[in-house]
Amino acid sequence: MKKEISAIDAKYEAQKIAFGPMYFQSVIALRDLGILEFINNNRKGVSISTIIEKLDVSEYGVELLIEAAEILGVVECFGDGMVKITKVGFFLLKDEMTKVNVNFMNDVCYLGAKAMTDSIRNGKPEGLKVLGDWPTIYEGLSILPEPAKKSWFDFDHYYSDGAFPSALKIVFSKKTGTIFDIGGNTGKWSFACCAYDPDVKIKILDLPVQLNVAKQNAAEKGLTDRIEFYPINLLDTEQKIPQGADVIWMSQFLDCFSKEEIVCILKNAYQAASAETRLFILEPFFNNQNYPAAHFSLVATSLYFTIMANGNSKMYSIDVMKSLVDEAGFEVIETYPLIGDSYHTILECRKKA
Structure with missing residues (x-):
C-alpha cells in the first residue's frame, strides 16, 4: 500500500x-x-x-x-x-531508451495529444490529423512526414530488436520451413530469420503500403527469392490468412488492435493453422516488467495508441492476452518471459486439441 x-x-x-x-x-x-x-x-x-x-x-x-x-x-x-x-x-x-521515448513523444505524439478527450469519446485517433489524413497511422507509416517517420520507426525497432536474438533461438529450436510474418512492417524480423537459417522461407503479410517498404528492403538485401509478400487487411474478416505455415509470427502486432479485433485476427490465424503450426506472440506486457521505468513507458504508449494510432488499442497485460488466445481457440503451451535484452515475453501457442 x-x-x-x-x-x-x-x-x-x-x-x-x-x-x-x-x-x-x-x-x-x-x-x-x-x-x-x-x-x-x-x-x-x-x-x-x-x-x-x-x-x-x-x-x-x-x-x-x-x-x-x-x-x-x-x-x-x-x-x-x-x-x-x-x-x-x-x-x-x-540513454537510448530515454532518447527514443523523448523523440517519439515530441515528434509523433505531442501536437496530437490535445485530442485525447475526443479520441476516447469517438474511438478514433483524432490527434493523427496533425500528421496526415489516414484512418489509422498504419496506412501512413511509410509516408509520415519527418521527423515523425524516423522517430516512429526508431521507437518501434528499439522495443523489438533487443528481443530478436533470443526469439530466433526459440523459433528455430524446431525445424522450421516456412514462417508467416504477420504485420511484418519493414521486414526486420524476416531478414533476421533469413540470416539465421539459410533454408527458411518467409511470407510477409501486411497492408499493401507497408509491403512496398518491405519489398524494397528485401530487394536491397537480395532476399526476394526467399521472401513472399501477401497484401492483407486483417480488419477485413473476408480476407483470410493462407494455409501452409510451420510458424505464424506476430511481433508487437496484436497491441495495435482492440480486444475484439485481436480475437478476430487470432481466429483468422486459427483457420490457417494446422495442428502442428506454432503461433508465436511477442509483446511487451506492461505487468510483466522488471523495472518501473518500463511499466511507466508502456502505459504511456497505450495513450499514443488512443490519440495517434487507431483510437482503440493499447498495451495489454499478459493475463488479458492469454485469455484472448484461449477465446480464439489456441492454448499457450509455453511462456518465455522477458527474453534477451528486452522488455518482451513470447507466448508459444497451438490449436487446442
Missing part, C-alpha cells in the same frame, strides 16, 4: 501534471540548443556566463531554461553560478 502523502506534497504533485507539457518542451529546447550537451561536456561544472558566451543563445534563454532544468532535477545549480548535469540529465542525453 502506498504511503499517504501530505496535502502540500499532493498539491505539488498536481502542479507537476499541470505544467508538465511546458517542462517537457523546456528539456527539448535545452537539448536542441546544445545547452545540455555543453553542460555534460564540462563535468566539473560550468558557469552560466560561459554557456551564454560559448553558445548562440541569449542570457534570457539560458537562464530561463536552466531554472526549469533545476526544478526537474536535470541540472544542479550552485551559489557561485556554476551548473552541473545530474544523472537525470545524463540519461536524457545518453
Whole structure:
C-alpha cells in the first residue's frame, strides 16, 4: 500500500501534471540548443556566463531554461553560478531508451495529444490529423512526414530488436520451413530469420503500403527469392490468412488492435493453422516488467495508441492476452518471459486439441 502523502506534497504533485507539457518542451529546447550537451561536456561544472558566451543563445534563454532544468532535477545549480548535469540529465542525453521515448513523444505524439478527450469519446485517433489524413497511422507509416517517420520507426525497432536474438533461438529450436510474418512492417524480423537459417522461407503479410517498404528492403538485401509478400487487411474478416505455415509470427502486432479485433485476427490465424503450426506472440506486457521505468513507458504508449494510432488499442497485460488466445481457440503451451535484452515475453501457442 502506498504511503499517504501530505496535502502540500499532493498539491505539488498536481502542479507537476499541470505544467508538465511546458517542462517537457523546456528539456527539448535545452537539448536542441546544445545547452545540455555543453553542460555534460564540462563535468566539473560550468558557469552560466560561459554557456551564454560559448553558445548562440541569449542570457534570457539560458537562464530561463536552466531554472526549469533545476526544478526537474536535470541540472544542479550552485551559489557561485556554476551548473552541473545530474544523472537525470545524463540519461536524457545518453540513454537510448530515454532518447527514443523523448523523440517519439515530441515528434509523433505531442501536437496530437490535445485530442485525447475526443479520441476516447469517438474511438478514433483524432490527434493523427496533425500528421496526415489516414484512418489509422498504419496506412501512413511509410509516408509520415519527418521527423515523425524516423522517430516512429526508431521507437518501434528499439522495443523489438533487443528481443530478436533470443526469439530466433526459440523459433528455430524446431525445424522450421516456412514462417508467416504477420504485420511484418519493414521486414526486420524476416531478414533476421533469413540470416539465421539459410533454408527458411518467409511470407510477409501486411497492408499493401507497408509491403512496398518491405519489398524494397528485401530487394536491397537480395532476399526476394526467399521472401513472399501477401497484401492483407486483417480488419477485413473476408480476407483470410493462407494455409501452409510451420510458424505464424506476430511481433508487437496484436497491441495495435482492440480486444475484439485481436480475437478476430487470432481466429483468422486459427483457420490457417494446422495442428502442428506454432503461433508465436511477442509483446511487451506492461505487468510483466522488471523495472518501473518500463511499466511507466508502456502505459504511456497505450495513450499514443488512443490519440495517434487507431483510437482503440493499447498495451495489454499478459493475463488479458492469454485469455484472448484461449477465446480464439489456441492454448499457450509455453511462456518465455522477458527474453534477451528486452522488455518482451513470447507466448508459444497451438490449436487446442
